[in-house]
Amino acid sequence: MIDTKIFDMLYSYLEERSDNNVRSQLNAxxxxxxxxxxxxxxxxxxxxLNLSKEQCKVIxxxxxxxxxxxxxxxxxxxRMGMQCCFSLLMQLADLK
Structure with a gap:
């Protein structure tokens, strides 16, 4: 299993960028x-709908x-897309 901390770090980086960040992309x-x-x-x-608390909880x-x-x-x-990209980069690096 892949450690997903790298994806959390990537998400944080993309969220915190001053321009072209996640929020600006979503807004556009x-x-x-x-x-x-x-x-x-x-x-x-x-x-x-005025549902009961139990009905609301189920929904x-x-x-x-x-x-x-x-x-x-x-x-x-x-994750699969990132793996494919890294795999392609590794293959292209060997084509020198």
Missing amino acids: DPEYQNALAEECELYQKYEN ENWVDAVTAQNSTYSAVLF
Whole structure:
């Protein structure tokens, strides 16, 4: 298993850059902005459903599980992409 601390460090670096950082990329990405607007709209609808605390807890746990699954999926794809890039760089270095 790969140590994921390197990915945490990379994320922190990308988040803290003064320009061209994660926030500026997300602000400029129309798909992200549309998804964010949709999330806000759906959350407002959820808040207005007047569900019981138990019902809310079930939905919130479900959303947390889906979010965790999507985050893990994204991290695995990112890791695989980085491995492919490093592998390609190593192959190109041998082609001198």
